[in-house]
Amino acid sequence: MTEASRPYTLIAELTYRCPLRCVYCSNPLDYATHGEELDTDTWLRVFREAEDLGVVQLNLTGGEPLVRDDLEALITGARGLDLYTNLITSGIPLRRDRLERFRALGLDNVQISIQDVRAADSDRVAGVRAFDRKLEVAGWVKALGFPLTLNVVLHRANLDRVADVIALAERLGADRLELANTQYLGWALLNRSALLPTREQLERARAVAAEARQRLRGRMEVLFVVPDYYRDVPPACMDGWGRRFLLVSPDGLALPCHAAHTLPGLTFDNVKDRPLAEIWELSGGFNAFRGEAWMPEPCRSCDRRVVDFGGCRCQAFQLTGRAQATDPVCGLSPDHQLIEAARAAAIAPPEVTFRYRAPTVTAPQALG
Amino acid sequence: MISATTRPRLASKARLRFDRKSTRYMLLYPEKGLELNETAADILKLCTGEHSLAEIVDQLSRKYGRDAPDVERDVVAFLQTMADRGLVQDAP
Numbered sequence: 001m002t003e004a005s006r007p008y009t010l011i012a013e014l015t016y017r018c019p020l021r022c023v024y025c026s027n028p029l030d031y032a033t034h035g036e037e038l039d040t041d042t043w044l045r046v047f048r049e050a051e052d053l054g055v056v057q058l059n060l061t062g063g064e065p066l067v068r069d070d071l072e073a074l075i076t077g078a079r080g081l082d083l084y085t086n087l088i089t090s091g092i093p094l095r096r097d098r099l100e101r102f103r104a105l106g107l108d109n110v111q112i113s114i115q116d117v118r119a120a121d122s123d124r125v126a127g128v129r130a131f132d133r134k135l136e137v138a139g140w141v142k143a144l145g146f147p148l149t150l151n152v153v154l155h156r157a158n159l160d161r162v163a164d165v166i167a168l169a170e171r172l173g174a175d176r177l178e179l180a181n182t183q184y185l186g187w188a189l190l191n192r193s194a195l196l197p198t199r200e201q202l203e204r205a206r207a208v209a210a211e212a213r214q215r216l217r218g219r220m221e222v223l224f225v226v227p228d229y230y231r232d233v234p235p236a237c238m239d240g241w242g243r244r245f246l247l248v249s250p251d252g253l254a255l256p257c258h259a260a261h262t263l264p265g266l267t268f269d270n271v272k273d274r275p276l277a278e279i280w281e282l283s284g285g286f287n288a289f290r291g292e293a294w295m296p297e298p299c300r301s302c303d304r305r306v307v308d309f310g311g312c313r314c315q316a317f318q319l320t321g322r323a324q325a326t327d328p329v330c331g332l333s334p335d336h337q338l339i340e341a342a343r344a345a346a347i348a349p350p351e352v353t354f355r356y357r358a359p360t361v362t363a364p365q366a367l368g
Numbered sequence: 369m370i371s372a373t374t375r376p377r378l379a380s381k382a383r384l385r386f387d388r389k390s391t392r393y394m395l396l397y398p399e400k401g402l403e404l405n406e407t408a409a410d411i412l413k414l415c416t417g418e419h420s421l422a423e424i425v426d427q428l429s430r431k432y433g434r435d436a437p438d439v440e441r442d443v444v445a446f447l448q449t450m451a452d453r454g455l456v457q458d459a460p
Contacts, residue, residue: 008401009399056396056401057400059399084397086399108396108398109398145380146380147380175379175398217452218454220454221454
């Protein structure tokens with residue numbers, strides 16, 4: 001193992017089940033074919049082994065983590081290990097008394113996603129009627145004294161309303177607002193022509209967010225994550241492959257990111273079969289893109305290789321069919337025209353309809 | 369703004385944790401963490417909302433054997449940075 005001495009964050013994908021069907025869902029396209037979810041005791045062991053490895057942050061996510069009825073036990077276990085425990089949720093399905101229990105058990109932060117600022121638009125992206133309930137849940141989060149992160153995934157249909165999103169976040173008393181542009185992998189890549197904004201849209205929204213960041217400094221943290229497609233150089237995806245993040249999928253695969261198991265030719269271990277420390281240090285999948293030996297040109301001789309670590313492996317694979325290719329987002333990539341073509345198409349996109357994942361939980365009222 | 373009467377406390381989203389690997393304190397908050405040096409940790413440990421800035425400065429200048437005005441300048445600058453990041457607040 002090279003520089004990757006310890007992971008800081010464990011992303012626990014507790015389930016792929018979700019009442020929502022967001023058109024940019026980060027779960028793999030084949031989520032329905034995955035095996036049985038880990039049981040409570042296995043998750044608690046994973047938390048212990050992760051903490052022992054150096055993990056200090058725990059994200060409880062999914063799918064929708066609330067559909068697990070053992071969330072109380074998992075929060076208790078996590079806080080017993082002094083992990084900073086963050087629940088990343090759609091807010092559905094949740095009752096106020098359950099949220100009160102989470103508070104009593106020491107849950108540190110609640111992150112709620114909304115899809116837009118108006119119910120009809122938000123629900124269209126989520127594929128279910130959920131918006132009004134989400135706002136109600138966000139209200140409970142603050143009323144119970146939790147810090148609230150509001151997460152909004154941005155795309156061409158809501159980018160022009162970023163000012164309204166910020167106003168809503170202020171009204172809800174959010175401590176942190178994540179304005180996270182869609183990254184075009186998996187479901188979002190499938191829906192790319194309906195989601196990719198124009199550069200002008202993006203720049204206007206970015207300016208609005210920058211103004212808000214100044215104005216709200218010290219009260220609400222405003223984060224604006226640019227889509228890779230409008231960068232000239234890729235960001236360090238996951239802070240580099242197998243460097244800081246450790247993700248465990250619902251069925252127990254230990255991964256460097258949420259889509260790593262969709263890359264061909266890599267072997268990933270299951271936490272049911274092998275201790276986490278061994279997986280982190282020795283598994284073929286984790287070591288595949290650590291260091292620089294795997295890098296092709298132009299990455300291998302590029303000064304930025306220690307900054308961006310070659311960009312996103314999943315993006316490289318999904319666009320070029322080769323996981324070790326230079327991320328096409330980079331202007332130096334021989335495949336960069338793929339990104340330029342997508343940008344050009346965004347200026348005059350064809351009429352498109354969203355493609356939704358199938359419902360996995362009896363949903364309130366499915367749309368579409 | 370941080371002033372002499374401020375009673376700083378950590379924001380509700382921020383939590384101190386001792387890290388066995390680095391043998392330092394970390395300030396953890398959603399999705400992020402800061403690895404603190406000894407001085408920063410000493411300051412933040414006193415940010416409970418119970419101590420005024422003057423009391424914090426007094427304690428630290430005795431601990432480090434430094435003049436209070438020097439310590440105050442450093443503490444105010446540090447706490448202002450933390451307040452701007454939404455990690456420290458003035459207790460109500």
